[in-house]
Amino acid sequence: VVAGLAGLVFLLALGARFPPTAREAEITLTDDRPPLAAWLCGVALFLFLLGQASLQLWLPAWLEDRFGTDLATGAGAISRYWTGMAIGQAMLVVLLRFAPLRSWLLGTLLLSVFASGGVWLAADASTVAVAMLGLGLVNAGVLKLTIAGAAELVRHPQRVVSALLAASALGTALGPFVSSALVEASAPIHAL
Numbered sequence: 001v002v003a004g005l006a007g008l009v010f011l012l013a014l015g016a017r018f019p020p021t022a023r024e025a026e027i028t029l030t031d032d033r034p035p036l037a038a039w040l041c042g043v044a045l046f047l048f049l050l051g052q053a054s055l056q057l058w059l060p061a062w063l064e065d066r067f068g069t070d071l072a073t074g075a076g077a078i079s080r081y082w083t084g085m086a087i088g089q090a091m092l093v094v095l096l097r098f099a100p101l102r103s104w105l106l107g108t109l110l111l112s113v114f115a116s117g118g119v120w121l122a123a124d125a126s127t128v129a130v131a132m133l134g135l136g137l138v139n140a141g142v143l144k145l146t147i148a149g150a151a152e153l154v155r156h157p158q159r160v161v162s163a164l165l166a167a168s169a170l171g172t173a174l175g176p177f178v179s180s181a182l183v184e185a186s187a188p189i190h191a192l
Contacts, residue, residue, distance in 0.1 A: 009043050009047060010044075010113075012040055034150070034153070034154050034160050034163070035153055035154070037150070037153055038150040038153050038163075038164075041147075041149065041150040041164060042163055042164050043167070045142075045143065045164055045167050045168045045171065046167040046170055048142055048146075049168050049169075049171030049175065050171040050172070050174055051175075052139070052171075052172075052175070053171070053172045053174075053176065054178065054179035056078055056081075056175075057175065057176055057179055058183070059078055059132075060073075060075060060078070061074070063077060063125050067124060067125040073125050076129060077125070077128055077132045078132070080129050081132040081133070081139075083136065084132070084133040084134060084137035084140070085136040085137070085139060085140045086140075087136075087137055088136060088137040088138065088139070088140025088141065089140045089144075092104070092144075092145075101145060101149055104145055105145040105146060108139070108140075108141050108142055108145060109142065112138050112139050115134050115135040115137075115138045115139075116135055118134060118135065119131045119135060143168060146164065
C-alpha cells in the first residue's frame, strides 16, 4: 500500500511543473501559499518515513521467518542501514557542490526505489545486510534534500519546513500502527 502511494506521488512529481525556485525567480515570488510541489513533498516524506519505520520494525522478524536467522542478525541488518545513512550523508555534503539540489533529490529517489529491490530479492540474510547498507547509502539525503527543495519553492520557507517536519513525524509515529495493522490483516491470507 505504501509503495503504491509512493509510486503515485512519484508519478505526480514527475508530471508536475515545478515553479522556479526563489533564487531562480530572484526572490520575486508573491504568493504566500505553498505550491502543489511543496505539498507533494510533504506527502512523499510522510510515506518515506512511514515505510522506513515499518522496515526498521519488521526486518528482523522477516529475516527470521524467511531465512531462519536470529535477532542479532536482524539487528545487524538495521545497523548496516544506519551506517549507510551516515556515510551517505557525509558524501552528500560534498556531492551537492557539483550538481543542483533537484538533480540529487530525483537521483536519490530513483536510486532508493531500485536499492529497496535488493533487500526483497536477496537470496540469503547476508545479502540482505549488504543490500541494507546500500539502501541506507542512497536514502541518506531523502529527508534533508526534500525539505531543502520544497523550501526553495516559497518565499517564507519556515512555514513549509514546519509542515514537512510534521508530515515526517506523523509518518514515523504511524509506522508501527499501520505496519502492525497490515501484518495482522494479512495473517489470514498467509495461513491459507
